[in-house]
Amino acid sequence: MIHKHINLFLLATENLLRHRTKTVVVCLCIIAILSPFITAIAISEGIRAQSLVSVKEGADLYIIFDEFGRNAAIPLKYLDEIKKIFGVTKAIPRIIGRGFLQNKLAVIVGINKEDIPKSITCISGRIFENANEVVVGHELKEHFKLQIGDQFSMRGQQRKNFTVVGIFSSDSSIWGSSMILMSFNDAGELFGKQGVATDIQIHSLPGHNSEIATDLYDILQNEPYRLQDKQMIQLYFKKGFMLKEGIFTALYTVAFALGIPAILVASGFGLSERKREIGIMKATGWNTLEVLELISFEQLLISLLGATIAIVLSILWVKLFNGAFIAQFFIAEIPMLAKFTLPARFLPLPCLLSFFFAFILTMVGSIYSSWKASTESPVISMK
Amino acid sequence: MIKTDHLSKYYSSHSHHEVRAIRDITLEITKNSFVTFKGPSGSGKTTLLNVIGTLDRPTEGKVFMYDEDITSFSDIALSRLRREKIGFIFQDFHLIPRLTSWENVSYPLIPLGVDPKKRFERARLLLERVELGDRLDHIPEELSGGQQQRVAIARALVNDPEIIIADEPTSNIDEETGEHMLKLLTELKNNGATILVATHDARFEKVADRVFKLKNGRIE
Numbered sequence: 210m211i212h213k214h215i216n217l218f219l220l221a222t223e224n225l226l227r228h229r230t231k232t233v234v235v236c237l238c239i240i241a242i243l244s245p246f247i248t249a250i251a252i253s254e255g256i257r258a259q260s261l262v263s264v265k266e267g268a269d270l271y272i273i274f275d276e277f278g279r280n281a282a283i284p285l286k287y288l289d290e291i292k293k294i295f296g297v298t299k300a301i302p303r304i305i306g307r308g309f310l311q312n313k314l315a316v317i318v319g320i321n322k323e324d325i326p327k328s329i330t331c332i333s334g335r336i337f338e339n340a341n342e343v344v345v346g347h348e349l350k351e352h353f354k355l356q357i358g359d360q361f362s363m364r365g366q367q368r369k370n371f372t373v374v375g376i377f378s379s380d381s382s383i384w385g386s387s388m389i390l391m392s393f394n395d396a397g398e399l400f401g402k403q404g405v406a407t408d409i410q411i412h413s414l415p416g417h418n419s420e421i422a423t424d425l426y427d428i429l430q431n432e433p434y435r436l437q438d439k440q441m442i443q444l445y446f447k448k449g450f451m452l453k454e455g456i457f458t459a460l461y462t463v464a465f466a467l468g469i470p471a472i473l474v475a476s477g478f479g480l481s482e483r484k485r486e487i488g489i490m491k492a493t494g495w496n497t498l499e500v501l502e503l504i505s506f507e508q509l510l511i512s513l514l515g516a517t518i519a520i521v522l523s524i525l526w527v528k529l530f531n532g533a534f535i536a537q538f539f540i541a542e543i544p545m546l547a548k549f550t551l552p553a554r555f556l557p558l559p560c561l562l563s564f565f566f567a568f569i570l571t572m573v574g575s576i577y578s579s580w581k582a583s584t585e586s587p588v589i590s591m592k
Numbered sequence: 593m594i595k596t597d598h599l600s601k602y603y604s605s606h607s608h609h610e611v612r613a614i615r616d617i618t619l620e621i622t623k624n625s626f627v628t629f630k631g632p633s634g635s636g637k638t639t640l641l642n643v644i645g646t647l648d649r650p651t652e653g654k655v656f657m658y659d660e661d662i663t664s665f666s667d668i669a670l671s672r673l674r675r676e677k678i679g680f681i682f683q684d685f686h687l688i689p690r691l692t693s694w695e696n697v698s699y700p701l702i703p704l705g706v707d708p709k710k711r712f713e714r715a716r717l718l719l720e721r722v723e724l725g726d727r728l729d730h731i732p733e734e735l736s737g738g739q740q741q742r743v744a745i746a747r748a749l750v751n752d753p754e755i756i757i758a759d760e761p762t763s764n765i766d767e768e769t770g771e772h773m774l775k776l777l778t779e780l781k782n783n784g785a786t787i788l789v790a791t792h793d794a795r796f797e798k799v800a801d802r803v804f805k806l807k808n809g810r811i812e
């Protein structure tokens with residue numbers, strides 16, 4: 210009896226072609242609802258993955274100083290003692306600050322060359338070797354048309370001249386796009402503070418964090434220090450992220466509330482014609498189950514079609530337009546078209562869910578009326 | 593073969609005025625007979641045939657077919673009965689507008705799992721039988737009333753029904769085609785079918801085994 214189902218499936222396909230306008234309208238509604246959703250999920254997944262990777266590859270503990278609720282400088286005099294704590298494999302001082310390159314905000318990262326994480330790749334040119342050499346982010350490069358070998362000067366606490374020796378490619382992480390990476394000493398000079406760091410990253414042997422924390426207390430007990438571990442940082446990321454997702458969700462709900470009735474109305478198009486058709490089918494020997502199977506096949510096909518197009522469009526949206534209009538919700542302060550490649554991950558689950566969602570919506574729009582038309586006396590439906 | 597027992601169908605209309613379309617009809621139709629129903633417009637012919645043909649449920653009374661009370665049948669069982677035993681020719685054709693003649697004729701075969709090639713062959717055969725072999729790919733609106741009528745007839749025959757119910761099958765066709773139609777139905781009767789026809793056409797009375805006269809919803 211498989212032939213029966215094949216016949217019904219083929220007929221469903223033909224019906225979609227026969228009622229082209231309706232098919233197109235329903236598809237458009239599905240696409241309008243699903244595309245932004247799929248894109249947003251993909252971007253959000255991409256950013257989440259990237260952030261978590263960078264946290265994971267990052268240090269096990271972070272030391273910062275906190276004065277009046279702000280980050281304060283950490284004197285490097287403690288560094289040697291910290292390095293000697295049992296279980297500490299590496300202690301990396303960094304200077305992270307903000308500065309203006311002309312009118313453009315840049316994130317300045319000062320770190321010793323040997324401490325640069327291996328995950329920093331995607332560079333054309335090279336990492337800095339000598340004093341006053343820097344690697345700049347993709348967005349800055351675009352904005353100032355910078356090239357390797359170019360020189361620029363920058364004013365922090367004092368004016369300093371730099372030479373560009375490397376450029377982060379647009380594929381590197383978002384955080385790199387407006388970054389100027391330089392040696393720890395250069396950053397110190399730029400900000401006019403020698404012998405201090407803004408944070409110290411500690412890499413440790415597994416399972417030693419609590420002992421290290423105790424030892425750190427002995428060393429730093431008279432300082433306003435704060436210790437953060439990986440889990441906390443991860444939590445931070447997730448929290449901030451969920452907030453942004455929340456904003457998107459709220460706006461999206463509005464669009465949703467308009468889109469759903471549209472789908473329902475569109476899938477109910479030509480209802481009276483449909484009703485007559487079902488009456489005729491019933492009168493000539495079809496039974497209710499067969500009618501409903503046909504209708505379900507139609508909805509299945511149309512939601513598959515709509516969802517597939519929506520997914521393809523989302524991929525194009527991310528690849529060609531870099532998620533314009535949607536990415537803003539997730540990464541604050543980026544211009545309409547982000548200057549870096551958005552990290553996006555199209556996972557199977559959201560795609561599958563989108564399809565189910567479309568299927569359920571179109572079914573809601575059609576199955577009840579079809580069922581009614583089908584269980585009514587044929588004479589009444591055929592009217 | 594077919595029996596009705598005090599069959600009535602009332603319509604309650606908007607004006608709260610109840611229309612008694614058929615009232616208290618008890619009759620018996622034997623297997624392989626040719627019966628006609630006549631009566632003025634509005635006398636209840638269509639209503640009666642619809643109720644007997646399982647397309648509508650009666651308000652009161654019962655219909656028996658093959659000694660079974662079909663008024664108690666489930667929706668699925670009724671569909672099965674229509675599929676296997678009954679061919680219905682409607683007064684106003686009831687063709688599906690977007691389908692061609694052959695698709696309309698073979699539509700009932702789709703849920704039977706018949707493949708498209710065989711469906712087409714079967715439809716072509718039947719349409720040639722009603723002299724529409726040259727209109728296989730026309731949709732209803734491209735056909736005259738009489739031609740649509742004939743497509744409807746071909747569709748009614750697609751399942752080789754034992755019971756053929758025709759509601760004014762000649763009202764839209766010319767004399768000659770009507771003659772042809774009559775011949776077709778007699779042929780079907782001779783092949784063992786039971787035929788029920790509602791008609792004003794006097795020619796049918798000549799071949800009918802029995803003529804029921806309806807007036808105001810009652811058998812006279």
Ligand SMILES: Nc1ncnc2c1ncn2[C@@H]1O[C@H](COP(=O)(O)OP(=O)(O)OP(=O)(O)O)[C@@H](O)[C@H]1O
Nearest residue numbers: 603605611612613632633634635636637638639640
């Ligand atoms: N759906 C309905 N609602 C209300 N009244 C109806 C309905 N269908 C039929 N009737 C009424 O039932 C009566 C019988 O109608 P029916 O169609 O059975 O007559 P008929 O003998 O077939 O007439 P004709 O020769 O014109 O086809 C008529 O008075 C009609 O107005």
Ligand SMILES: [Mg+2]
Nearest residue numbers: 637638639683
């Ligand atoms: Mg009538």
